[in-house]
Amino acid sequence: MQLLKDRILKDGVVKPGHVLKVDSFLNHQMDIQLINEIGKEFRRRFPSDKITKILTIEASGIGIACIAAQYFNVPVIFAKKAQSINIDGDVYQSKVESFTHKRTYDVILSKRFLNADDHVLIIDDFLANGCALRGLIEIVKQAGATIEGAGIVIEKGFQEGGSMIREQGVHLESLAIVESMTDDGLTFRG
Numbered sequence: 001m002q003l004l005k006d007r008i009l010k011d012g013v014v015k016p017g018h019v020l021k022v023d024s025f026l027n028h029q030m031d032i033q034l035i036n037e038i039g040k041e042f043r044r045r046f047p048s049d050k051i052t053k054i055l056t057i058e059a060s061g062i063g064i065a066c067i068a069a070q071y072f073n074v075p076v077i078f079a080k081k082a083q084s085i086n087i088d089g090d091v092y093q094s095k096v097e098s099f100t101h102k103r104t105y106d107v108i109l110s111k112r113f114l115n116a117d118d119h120v121l122i123i124d125d126f127l128a129n130g131c132a133l134r135g136l137i138e139i140v141k142q143a144g145a146t147i148e149g150a151g152i153v154i155e156k157g158f159q160e161g162g163s164m165i166r167e168q169g170v171h172l173e174s175l176a177i178v179e180s181m182t183d184d185g186l187t188f189r190g
């Protein structure tokens with residue numbers, strides 16, 4: 001998606017440890033016009049009318065998923081990061097290792113909001129090593145629901161998540177795939 005790539009080149013900041021900061025337009029301050037175009041692009045890439053729910057993970061996926069959901073006319077559900085002591089039997093649960101915070105946490109979703117009849121599109125801001133996406137896929141599987149695909153705003157193609165998820169046969173669409181990034185610059189795939 002050229003608009004997004006141009007914006008990453010203009011305002012993205014490469015940080016040590018393979019972290020790309022896009023907090024001036026995507027996940028801290030949010031450029032709603034841009035995210036609206038992102039929502040339309042997700043719809044164009046996932047035209048299926050079977051989708052019944054959009055699933056994301058708190059916190060930074062939520063705003064993006066909500067704007068995209070207007071083009072799908074379906075509810076957004078988000079996995080919550082939970083304290084283990086709060087977990088009871090009424091939730092689907094998986095573990096996610098945070099790339100940016102280097103710690104593992106449980107994520108939960110109430111069983112009331114996802115069941116075997118659902119067709120789910122997963123949306124998130126970043127794909128790095130794929131832990132967040134794997135955790136969300138695990139939750140969909142626990143529900144017995146169908147995964148229609150996963151839409152990612154920025155995939156870091158030099159990390160393993162993208163190839164791992166594609167090998168599982170999941171229809172993965174990333175709107176910008178970063179091929180390489182250093183202090184001197186950033187290149188995209190395709």
Ligand code: 5GP
Pocket residue numbers: 018019020021022027060097098099100124125126127128129130131132133156161
């Ligand atoms: P993964 O689980 O694929 O390793 O990482 C995905 C999650 O980590 C995303 O939900 C995102 O919040 C965060 N993340 C991973 N890499 C980056 C990055 O380079 N920049 C930012 N801002 N967040 C990242």
